[in-house]
Amino acid sequence: MISTQSSICFFNTLTRRKEVFKPLEAGKVKIYTCGPTVYDFAHIGNFRAFLFEDLLKRWLIQCGFKVTHIMNLTDIDDKTIKGSQKQGVPLQQFTAFYVKAFFEDIKALNIEPADIYPKATDHIPEMVTLIKTLITKGYAYRGEDGSIYFSVCKFSNYGKMSKIKVSELKVGARVSQDEYAKEEAQDFALWKAWTPEDGDVYWETELGKGRPGWHIECSAMSMKYLGETFDIHCGGVDNMFPHHENETAQSEAATGKKFVNYWMHNEHLQVEGKKMSKRLGNYYTLRDLLAKGYDPIAIRYLLMSTHYRQQFNFTFEGLEAAKGAVDRLKNFVRRLHDAAGKESGGKVATFIGKAEVCFEGSMDDDLDIGTALASLFDFVREINNLLDANTVSKAEAADIGGLMMKFDAVLGVIGKVEVEEDLAPDIDVLVQKREAARKAKNWKEADAIRAQLKTMGIVLEDTAQGIRWHKEKA
């Protein structure tokens, strides 16, 4: 392992520059990532964020850190209440459906699960305690509507992360919705007094009958599980304001301590160069793409392969290319099983060393995945050349395979490559029959055999060594 825990740099939104990553406790990293609001199936923009976070976490683990990862589930907010009312089902039943769907989706995308997925509705007492502290310390007050608001002008650091101009705040202006635009920065609701629109969604607490605001949920849950100060908080750039600005204000006002050391935000996702929206008809959930027959691992590769701080343009062409890239990696690993040539004379060891340095150096540099993948594909090409010349020994092939598995612990796209040796003799016979048919220009028979192989899950490919086959992953 070339990478050391002290060589990692991340771009910190707080300072707008790359900083050497230094955890609070040596060898351990505590991460909080804003999870899904469970009122609908998650879309590919959501998954871009979750995949960036997965890559970050896998990289930290690869570097030897013990990572504690908390991802909340927002199962009470304006959107979930509206959704449950529209469907005419109780809130809990409504959100449980989308929670289940979310877990199915992250499994399909091979996202490493978080250690804990706290639900907002299970943490109302923690939120009430936090709000009471804010009232006691003079940062929160009750409005005439009965709701409790955070007073942004009382917190001198307000606006620091998102760079919003606090001088433009209208004194006393308030907002009770969970989401609002930047130009409307104003006192925001911590606790929302019950209104008839909330129906039967409310809690009777010391703060009165009502429900929490969205932002207080993440403050209460992150600090409960990770402590008052923790290492990394991630999320989409669209959550920087107001959500993360408000989380920071609430938490730091209550504790008097720094809330988070490193804030990492991923950029937006576009679809075919346009903002993704249901109105434009370019809105895709993971399920929409799976229904079109796309492989979730190709989707994973695609959403992960652009640097997280760059805008990402999703296209179906890109998705096809991603599938090709994943196939190339799998076929390469499969090919290693057959290697039994003579020693490369030190070439393999040199290529392995170079690939390791490039891949790890790139990932250490604020997760520069583009450069890391480029070095990986250079490596694959160089080794393929040696394999073509039959100058890779069995022992060298095992070393190469080991490196590929190490890279894949970070990428999560190759997985277990099956080599179906039992089937091999039968398939070899069919492949030879097809070759003979092709040579005899008997296209009909050649196509029929190809179709037969396809039903067996066998994929054929033309290589310099002639026709090769592999079993398609189920």
Ligand SMILES: [Zn+2]
């Ligand atoms: Zn959050």
